[in-house]
Amino acid sequence: MTPAPQLATPALDVSGLSHAFGPRQALRDVGFSLAPGDFTVLLGLNGAGKTTLFALVTRLYHSRQGRIAVFGHDIRRQPSAALAAMGVVFQQPTLDLDLTVRQNLAYHASLHGLSGSRARLRIEEELERVGLADRRDTRVRQLSGGQRRRVELARALVHDPALLLLDEPTVGLDIESRRFLIDHVRHLCRSRDMAVLWATHLIDEADDTAKVIVLHQGQVLDQGPVPQVAARAGVPTLRAAFDTLTHQHQGTRQHQGGAAR
Amino acid sequence: MTPIHYARCLGGIVKREALRWTQQRGRFFSALVRPLVWLAIFAAGFHFVLGVSIIPPYETYIPYEVYIAPGLLAMIQLFNGMQSSLSMVYDREMGSMKTLLVSPFPRWFLLTAKLLASVVVSVVQAYIFLAIAWFWEIDPPPLGYLTVLPALILSGLMLGALGLVLSSFIRQLENFAGVMNFVIFPMFFASSALYPLWRVKESSLTLYWICQANPFTHATELIRFALYGQMAPLSAGVVAGATLLFMILAVWGYDPGRGLLARRGGGGE
Incomplete structure (x- = not known):
């Protein structure tokens, strides 16, 4: 892997992000970075914390811990500049x-x-x-x-916008509409050098040319180009890698839980 | 962001509110019919029960329907404020509130723009009511139609801001019926809208003071005096103060760091 050029300001930079609703920890120490032109799939099951992450990145509310920056603009200190650079398609229809x-x-x-x-x-x-x-x-x-x-x-x-965020954009769409949406957004990445964060629970929306962030129970289990994530998990496909990662995570959690009690 | 950007944003929010109001026929219709029905019912019902003596700003004995007209104007604005509050809660439940809140403009400005938009709609409704009421022989002096405008704007701001506060603290749409019971009806009935306060004082001193403390009383009185070309300084002060207070609470309620959005998870998961 060639090291990612660190000179350019990331389109979206999230580090050490945690958030809780009362006793429920929705996000734990989440960190990732999107470069201009990246098509990144945020992959997680329902309840993994994708929507909470979107709400924090779009400043619907603030996180308890961590930092979010859009093209170098901190979402807390320079919300106007950060939000101006951002386009959002929310999960629920909002027209x-x-x-x-x-x-x-x-x-x-x-x-x-x-x-x-x-x-x-x-x-x-x-x-x-x-x-x-x-x-x-x-x-x-x-x-x-x-x-x-x-x-x-x-x-x-x-x-x-130079950064496009989509939260489960294909839910409830037929195959043709889904195809159109994915193709259109991927074309935007290439032609306008737009950074895209595409949240979904559908593994096949991340093909081998995409990057992926695997989010599970509020934690990032792995991230990187799809073939690398699969290779690290020692399996041929992203689907298998997802299963492996979530099972491992379940194992450690139960182990830790057992030890704590 | 320069003032011209702010002006465009405000223009867009007002335009949307106006479009929604005219294109939702049911809402448009009921907003106009409701006060007229109340006028018909209350005027007929109380006409003989309540004799209204000569009290300022009136210079002569007046029929009951003339007395309640300002209260009904304030009621139009109260309902309008609650309607926009309801639509904010609905928008939040449905998610379309998010499109407003991810605008790069500061949140206090977005809320103020939203408030001004709802005031524009409520003032238009108030004038339509006045036009129809004219045929009911509710005919204030011609200049009164002009002098009532600032009063309608100020009271519209107060009641709209109250709506914003409620929308930020109501957790779910289902709770809205409770708000109707605990806000709209007490506010309307424990006020000078339907009966002069000296009447209330005769029957209960406690209720009299409750009415006096009710900002809705002052909105009504502000409108009543303005409609006859007179100023009610105390009421104007109370309404202005309450507007400011409600607006501060609303901005606090929608603050991304503290308010309700964070506590309930923003309607997300």
Whole structure:
């Protein structure tokens, strides 16, 4: 492996991040780094802590411990600069169903302070790219689930972010919509040098050219390019590596738990 | 971020609120019909029960419907504030609140913009009500339609800010019915909206003081005096102070480090 160039500022840098809701520890000492152009899959089962991680990175609330920086801007100290560089597709659908596609996107553009003319231009461009330009004046309620997701992706990109975060973006989509979304986002990584964090519980969304972060019960079990993670676990595929890592983790946890009691 | 960026953001938030209000027909319709129904029912019901003597700002004996009009204006704004509070809680449950909160603008500004947007909607509703009420022979002096505007804005801000506070402290949508019972109804009935306070004083001194301490009373009185071109300084002060207090609480409630979002996990998992 060639060492990653450390000169460039990481698009997203998370270190020593822990968070608890009351007695439940949602994240334990999580750390990773995304370079521009990286397509990184955050892989974990439901409840692994992916959504908590997203909430902390997007500053919905602050962590108790740890540091998050977006292109060098600390999320606590320079939230405005950090959030301006970030586009987010949340797990739950977040469009106004009674408004048209364009009205939804225009609202988002205004939340980033875009001028009317710039917003119109960017909305057209992004809708064109996701193949929904002719639906611009359709109310979101009349769109299919796959189309709504594409609108949400277009919305996340209207202000030209250099870091794109997607939390379980393919949940509930059919195969074709899923394929479209993955291809489109991977194309963005290459063509715009965009850093992408793609959270999912579907292992096949991380192919061999992706990087992966395996998150389990709030802890990062391993991370790196998919073939390396598999090789380290001593198995041929990521699926097998995931099983191995989570079983090992379960073993140590039970062992520790037993010793503590 | 320069002032022009802030202005664009504010414009976008107000526009969305206005679009949502007009495009949700049911909400639009009920917002207009509710006060008229109340006007019809209360005016008919209390008309003969309550004789209203000459009290400021009125200069003559007035029919009961004229007395309750300012209270109903304040009620429109109270409901509007609670409606936007409900939609904030709903947005948070559904996740669409997140799209607002990940905007790079400071959170206090986003909340204030949200508040101003809801005030714009509530002031428009208040004027539509006044237009219809004119046919009910609720006809304040022509200048009153102008002088009532700042009062409507100020009371709209207070009740909208109250809505924001509640939305930040209500944990789940299901709890909203409780808020209706414990906020809207006591606030409305223990106030000068439906009956003059001297009447209340005759029956219960305790209730009288509760009414006096109720900021909704002062919103009502502020609107009542303004509608007749007069100033109610005490009420204006109370309403302004309460607005400030509620706004501080709301910003605190939505603070990423302390408030409710962190305690309940932000509706995530």
